[in-house]
């Protein structure tokens with residue numbers, strides 16, 4: 001492994017932490033309890049900063065501010081074009097502050113700085129341009145109906161949206177949630193993940209600078225069972241959108257049902273198959289399957305975490321996949337050329353190591369990796385298992401780490417059945433030179449996204465979400481707007497001419 005930098009002194013991030021308080025009604029304020037909690041640098045496990053620890057009382061205050069901003073305006077009463085202009089101004093400010101934001105994201109999350117700076121920040125800007133484009137194009141329909149009536153629909157914002165986001169893509173998850181909610185005219189209380197509270201506070205400040213009225217976007221840092229649960233069960237929140245584990249998604253939906261039946265969208269876990277047929281170019285397939293799994297330290301809900309390879313090319317594929325994993329550059333994510341940084345925190349790090357142990361114990365073949373790197377921070381060796389069977393834990397559970405499981409298949413029927421034999425249905429990848437195979441697979445796979453001869457292609461316009469226990473609803477694209485709109489039918493009689 002190219003791990004030299006792990007043992008060196010960590011590079012000092014080129015950014016300061018400026019915002020650590022909760023944002024409520026346009027002001028940065030301490031938690032009502034006065035409490036704070038630490039956020040850590042995953043490279044070392046050292047504290048970066050202490051941030052306000054929001055709980056039920058802070059959620060109450062934030063919801064009251066969002067309620068007022070919705071009920072009394074100005075936000076829903078502004079013209080759609082005015083709202084669009086604010087989203088555009090915000091995107092420009094993000095672009096201007098991209099360097100600090102990318103550095104802060106890497107510091108708090110551990111992802112390679114080049115990935116944050118070159119891919120994620122531009123995507124953040126693009127997403128807000130996209131949603132700014134929607135803000136003034138949301139409208140109802142008129143439709144013919146039986147009888148002598150004029151019938152029309154109004155597409156109205158739902159009201160106060162509660163949003164709970166995870167730590168793996170803090171800024172992008174912020175954008176997927178906040179973009180459509182604001183474009184549709186809602187107000188927001190967003191709770192960040194306790195591991196990564198810093199960048200949302202920074203961009204929220206940019207929103208204020210862009211002219212977003214106070215109370216429209218409120219940000220609370222804090223923990224799930226306190227702040228998160230208070231938001232999901234709040235009687236004055238009209239909608240809850242959640243991204244995280246399937247387990248927590250069930251809790252959130254339960255809280256929504258037991259409180260005020262607020263509408264719920266969930267983007268949850270996955271165990272996505274990536275299926276490689278024997279007519280594929282092996283080198284390209286190896287590279288893509290490697291990317292599909294190892295991207296973002298393996299911390300992607302849609303990671304291609306079951307690599308199915310046709311038996312005719314299996315042995316060659318395994319050799320090459322191993323060689324590629326051994327070449328993966330792991331180290332300080334601030335260093336140029338680094339492909340993989342540390343896992344997010346000690347809990348996830350330990351969990352990944354436990355799954356590796358389980359893979360070894362269940363007699364999968366450990367081709368490479370299998371251990372931590374260094375003695376501080378949360379670095380894990382890129383790990384490849386071959387001879388993985390469908391019933392092994394590593395082929396069933398979401399590991400959320402740099403652990404590739406390679407399975408063998410013999411025909412298309414066999415692989416369709418096995419690929420679909422999971423409680424998840426978030427994404428799937430197919431690699432083949434045959435159009436017929438690609439089309440057959442694309443229809444047969446029960447997943448919210450099927451990538452053919454590509455993987456992890458995200459675009460503001462492409463909807464994303466899960467079948468089965470991977471979630472409810474779609475984010476991004478035109479489909480995301482439905483999550484944040486009510487449809488009002490208006491019916492009135494016509495006079496007979």
Ligand code: ADP
Pocket residue numbers: 164165166167191192193194222223224225227228229232243244245246248249251252
């Ligand atoms: P992970 O296990 O990867 O941290 P979670 O699903 O637990 O994933 O976390 C995703 C988000 O859900 C985080 O913002 C977290 O604070 C929040 N969360 C965790 N538990 C709850 C809960 N009981 N109610 C509401 N939100 C929660």
